[in-house]
Amino acid sequence: MNAMLPFPDISPEIFTISIFGTEFALRWYALAYIVGILLGWRLVVAAARAPRLWRNDRPVMTPGQIEDLLFWVILGVILGGRLGYVLFYQFSYYVANPLRILQLWEGGMSFHGGAIGVILAAFFYTKRYKLNTLSVGDLVALGLAPGLFLGRIANFINAELWGRPTNLPWGVAFPTQAAQYCPEVTGVCARHPSQLYEALLEGLVLGGILIWMAWRRGAFKSEGLVMGTFLAGYGAARFAVEFVRQPDAQFVSDGNPLGLALQSGGYGLTMGQLLCLPMILIGAFFILRARRNP
Numbered sequence: 199m200n201a202m203l204p205f206p207d208i209s210p211e212i213f214t215i216s217i218f219g220t221e222f223a224l225r226w227y228a229l230a231y232i233v234g235i236l237l238g239w240r241l242v243v244a245a246a247r248a249p250r251l252w253r254n255d256r257p258v259m260t261p262g263q264i265e266d267l268l269f270w271v272i273l274g275v276i277l278g279g280r281l282g283y284v285l286f287y288q289f290s291y292y293v294a295n296p297l298r299i300l301q302l303w304e305g306g307m308s309f310h311g312g313a314i315g316v317i318l319a320a321f322f323y324t325k326r327y328k329l330n331t332l333s334v335g336d337l338v339a340l341g342l343a344p345g346l347f348l349g350r351i352a353n354f355i356n357a358e359l360w361g362r363p364t365n366l367p368w369g370v371a372f373p374t375q376a377a378q379y380c381p382e383v384t385g386v387c388a389r390h391p392s393q394l395y396e397a398l399l400e401g402l403v404l405g406g407i408l409i410w411m412a413w414r415r416g417a418f419k420s421e422g423l424v425m426g427t428f429l430a431g432y433g434a435a436r437f438a439v440e441f442v443r444q445p446d447a448q449f450v451s452d453g454n455p456l457g458l459a460l461q462s463g464g465y466g467l468t469m470g471q472l473l474c475l476p477m478i479l480i481g482a483f484f485i486l487r488a489r490r491n492p
Contacts, residue, residue: 201367202388210356230352231275234345239268241409242341251412253419258333267323271338274319275312282311286469287446309346309436310473316342332421332484339428340408346432347401354393361390361442376447392443399435407431423488430481433474440470 214223242264249255259267284292284299286308292299320338324331353359357372363380369388372378380387408424411417417424445457445468458466467475 202369202371202386203367203391205357205371205373206355208355225352226355227349227352230348231345234348235268235272237344237348238341239264241344242337245337245340245412245418248413251416251418252333258330258337258418263327263329264337267320267334267338270319270323271316274315274317276315278315278318279307279309279312282308282314286311286473288448291448310477313477330421332425333418336418336422336424339425340412342428343401343405343408347397347405350393350397350401354391354397359393360444361392361395362444363387364390364442366390389444390442392439395439395442396436399439400432404428404431404435420488420491422484426481426484426488428481429477430485433477433481437471437474437478440468440474443468443470445469
């Protein structure tokens with residue numbers, strides 16, 4: 199049998215309490231959202247309190263305005279993430295069962311949908327209060343990495359969104375029945391821990407680059423540069439991980455074992471890769487625009 203790592207014995211629920219016969223559980227995934235938002239908020243406030251990071255030593259927002267924007271961002275994450283999952287991944291199912299769209303506790307969130315929700319929320323906020331849209335976008339992009347990192351760690355603890363089967367020594371034997379369904383594998387099936395790949399690339403690496411750009415390279419003085427770097431960086435990281443990430447079950451069939459959403463002649467792209475391409479192109483546009491108009 200190939201070397202592999204056992205799945206850690208961590209319950210998805212941190213604790214459960216019973217109130218009047220009804221059980222309420224705090225899950226790692228919910229805690230990841232809460233802590234990620236709080237860390238991102240504090241990081242953004244720290245940047246707003248450092249005038250030297252900004253053009254003419256004038257931050258685009260005050261800490262009070264950031265707190266006000268935080269509500270809009272949370273709303274954009276929840277609504278955008280849920281609607282994105284419905285539209286991009288399970289459209290026919292939710293058309294047949296529209297009331298289940300509201301059942302958020304059953305899971306089902308799309309990062310790309312959440313990103314669109316955050317972008318729209320920030321856009322309307324800046325127009326309402328007459329703020330520089332690109333500079334606010336830079337500030338919001340800086341605060342996203344902690345949530346991405348913790349969210350992917352929570353995905354790993356939940357034993358969800360795992361990768362394709364692998365014989366590499368760091369392959370993980372996820373315990374769920376779906377993860378262990380590998381017809382081509384004899385015995386225990388080890389899979390790429392793609393959640394941890396994404397936590398490393400999208401959270402630690404990309405977040406570190408954005409912090410370095412803001413504090414060491416004066417990136418906030420070039421409007422759109424931090425936002426463009428985030429969009430292109432996330433898109434590139436997710437596009438690469440998709441090669442080893444197990445696609446959603448609805449895209450997999452006997453004639454399409456790789457779960458490609460767009461294919462021709464046995465080659466193609468997954469839904470995640472299709473959604474990342476516009477992010478990479480838009481991010482590259484804002485990077486070039488910032489470089490040409492410093």
